[in-house]
Amino acid sequence: MIDQGAAAGLVALVARGDMVHVVAAGARELAAQAPMRRDTLFRIASMTKPVVAAAAMILVEAGALRLDDPVDRWLPELADRRVLRRLDGPLDDTVPAQRPITLRDLMTFRLGLGIIMAPSASYPIQRAIADAGLLPSPIPPAMTPDELVARYGALPLMHQPGERWMYNVGSEILGVLVERVAARPLADFLEARIFTPLGMADTFYVVPPDKRDRLARVYQPGDDGRFVPWTGAPETPVHPGGSTGLVSTVDDYLAFARMLLGGGGRVLKPESVALMTQDHLTPEQKAASPFVPGFWDGRGWGFGLGVTTDPEAALPRGYGWDGGLGTSWRNDPEHGLTGILLTQRPMTSPHMPELATAFWRLAYEAIV
Template structure:
């Protein structure tokens, strides 16, 4: 059982409306169930530019996080990492951490960490450091992160230094909370990328290519767009609060047109809808896609299981109020634990990208959904085009 053709027309109409009204310049939407795949490619790669195609390249930003988590799980299954081991041996820069007495307070007012940071802390975003959901420069630690060009804000690949220097700079800062105490978004995936490189003895980007992208046929996924493929790339736009329109966030020949010094495990990748379909099918297949097994079924179940306690959720700096009402967090993905809105049934898991993308799999229904746009979100809450996509996708299922 796949999709009802008549209702797929409804999916098209909903998405076309967002493009026609100027909500997004262009998009690619892909819905798959079993062998049935339906794709909508609508609008332009840039305002006034050429048409979007199924193979158009987008900045997937935080959709990088699940890929980084899978890379770590590969090393865990090979015994080169262990979930509850301290990271100190491979990342000695992070040994003997100090922790802010008060997140609002000066960086010098610290106490010793109660315990070391573990691999599990990085995977679940409980290492004690991350993005604070407040306006820029609200907290002293925010100002310090920005001054060190650690990239803990909207992705700008040209800013952060190479991994060794990035980790050295990061290690000069105290943690915001005790390890294991709270969920804090984003930074765990960037530290995890450095850990993966040291544990594997390979640059992070090479490990991803050799162990994930090539086996799954994800030919268009990487940390930059080669010069001969830039004609498939989109211009990224951000909302312009001054006039309600759009302003350029990144040009086609901008930050993602050359390899970055720091390949961000949190938000660095560019990709296509079909590449993330392959990634999703691997997870739906219990770690196998076609003849390739990347992970065991147990590793996929661990990745997609809620790893947070109720206390950790209630004390966390959420992306937005109520984020954890009906949601959990696993390894690089969020999962639905209580049905509270259309398009997000219990058991669905995946993640979004704040530069305009969304991806999820649903094991119970055997579906993969991918939405790629080039309009940055204006807040951590998903925009209307994202909610409408997921609602229309599930409305089209033939049950």
């Protein structure tokens, strides 16, 4: 598939118990003909979301946050919200929010803000989001955490808190909340409470100079079908993102995945892992939350990650999430399986790319 142009390169891992199988293929940089290696660094985009959700659960366990308390104390910009009367209506046609936004709303993407799956200028609220510099991207918004929350606070909610699921914004704001409650930069908190305990020495927002030669170059198909460099990633983000931005390796992310699969280890309690990895959405919320056709068939949403609710309806099984720059991860507790696929080709659809679909099919053919 690499020879046919599915990606410039990949690192793929399947782990079950003490068995770990890794394949590295293709190139991490085409111009230099640099081969892909097991320790190649990848921009994992939305695979950042589960990591930041785990950080929030650390604060819940410490008693610094409660899942169902309003976040107004820490995020006053989001207090006393107004809600659009109609999604396609003018920005000043609003009603009061029926209740405050809670931490659970942020974690389950039910705060009332998120991506609208329609052309980006269809509704006034979409144009306002674009004007505020808040369009979704696999790279964190180019603004400080305070600016990020202030700009969201200046917008009306699209739906009442708790009413329906909307992708992405919950994690963006969650990163700021973790930073404010922990009273330290998000990157520092993740390093101290997750990366260091798990031995994740190759996971960070900013790649150190002595490791930049291991970073996979991101490529997208050009007009002639050949890969050209993707120029959307700055060397140094303005701030670490709660929804995206981390760089990692297949072995580092395996350490995080195994922590969850093993019930939390030294990072979380088993009860926290159980909360993160169960479906929190009602059938009514799924019915009111179109993302892409068939998205909710056999699926649900936990805290910052997707959950397979019907193992006969979809692969991969278990829980996990994908990244918009071509990465995919799942834990399958039933089979004790972890799968991680890292590529450097941006996704062009919310649907899983053919290469990832083939990876998961092959992984399950070996055990099911």
